[in-house]
Amino acid sequence: IAGITQAPTSQILAAGRRMTLRCTQDMRHNAMYWYRQDLGLGLRLIHYSNTAGTTGKGEVPDGYSVSRANTDDFPLTLASAVPSQTSVYFCASSDSSHNEQFFGPGTRLTVL
């Protein structure tokens, strides 16, 4: 692994289904983030984690949950997907909340 990876690359999901988007980084960064990117809008923060064992809510957390059991992994779960969650999801990490963020390649999610 080099940098930050996300899986799956893309997914089509039926409404009401549960889905977990995976994110793994090998840079030993303390801080990790989940964003969604929708056409015409800026990246919007869903959840973040400043260090392993802690998480926080961003601008648009409803319908999403995260966990941070260790430094490397930061999965995002949609408990019951809805069409408005159709988006491109980016995971990012930084060595601290003060510095630049490095982004994963993204997951394109379609909820029907």
Place this chain on the structure above:
Amino acid sequence: GQNIDQPTEMTATEGAIVQINCTYQTSGFNGLFWYQQHAGEAPTFLSYNVLDGLEEKGRFSSFLSRSKGYSYLLLKELQMKDSASYLCAVKDSNYQLIWGAGTKLIIKP
């Protein structure tokens, strides 16, 4: 509320210079970032300004005026590969990034 404004789209000619502006109103300020995002790809870091003035990095420069809530990204000697979206983001008082919607830059030969 918090707001980041940048033009939706700009067009420029290969070899020319283009300036992309960004104005912001945020709760606190802990730095301003510019990222580049090619279509279908992830954003990549370009520059960071926390003090007023110009930061130069090769063909790219970024300027900040905190009193005016204003920044610009200057791209010189434009190349076709510079066709991308350019995202302005401000780190607020909670050290979270607030993002603009991005400026799509189209480079014509």
